[in-house]
Amino acid sequence: MPLTGKKTSPRPPSTHELRAERRRRLADVRQELVLDAARSAFFELGMEKTSIREIARRAGYTPGALYSYFPSKEHIYGALLGESLERLNTQVQLALQAAESPAERLRAGASAFFDFYRVNPHDLDLGFYLFQGMAPRGLTPELDARLNTRLRDALLPCHAALQALGLDNARATAEVTALFAHIVGLLVMSHTGRIRMFGQSSQALFVAYLDSLSERAQRP
Known part of the structure; x- marks a missing residue:
């Protein structure tokens, strides 16, 4: 008769892993806000007249904050x-x-x-x-x-x-x-x-x- 091993429940995520996942999700949301703001700016103003400052204003961030997501x-x-x-x-x-x-x-x-x-x-x-x-x-x-x-x-x-x-x-x-x-x-x-x-x-x-x-x- 084959031996059956004891089922083990999956290990719950650690506090560190939960925090890392929350940070990742928050970063994704913020990056999407930047992209939405850039999309509207490009559509309304065109590429030449759209600036990082304008994108940041529409996204609700400072220009410096945008550079943590996109270099240009x-x-x-x-x-x-x-x-x-x-x-x-x-x-x-x-x-x-x-x-x-x-x-x-x-x-x-x-x-x-x-x-x-x-x-x-x-x-x-x-x-x-x-x-x-x-x-x-x-x-x-x-x-x-x-x-x-x-x-x-x-x-x-x-x-x-x-x-x-x-x-x-x-x-x-x-x-x-x-x-x-x-x-x-x-x-x-x-x-x-x-x-x-x-x-x-x-x-x-x-x-x-x-x-x-x-x-x-x-x-x-």
Whole structure:
């Protein structure tokens, strides 16, 4: 008969561990307050006119306190962009769950990408550095590369779907690049109101482009 060992209940956390956990949670809350304040400042004032002092004022802290969380305004910007890209990737992955065939995955992934920025225009501004002159000024090369990788990650399901439909890597890459450019162009025109010059709908144009892409990819 096998011996059964006595069950031991887990050790309760020590006072030191409880205090460390409270400090961590408090730091997370304070950092989120800083990011919320920076987000509102960037949206209202733009990158150039937003200062650490303004972000601190909105967060209810001193400028010196902010430096314990972020070394610069650009690092705050990078943190906001990183959070935005994580939400983008989550939305794309959720959309893919119900898609089975490559054609369905292409449509689901591309539509989720388009809809994320259509519904969240400020995230488009963040994602394409529209608050700082169309360039990642002040971001380190490492941070910029990491953020670009997460943006590309959101398009990888479309690339994989196109290859599954029969395109080679070079053609799939070219088509994803064109899809990306088409989405960005439509959204910029939509968010700036320029698309009204042509009496067109960004959503309708996107659907038409996606239909055309799907047909090209499945053509023998």
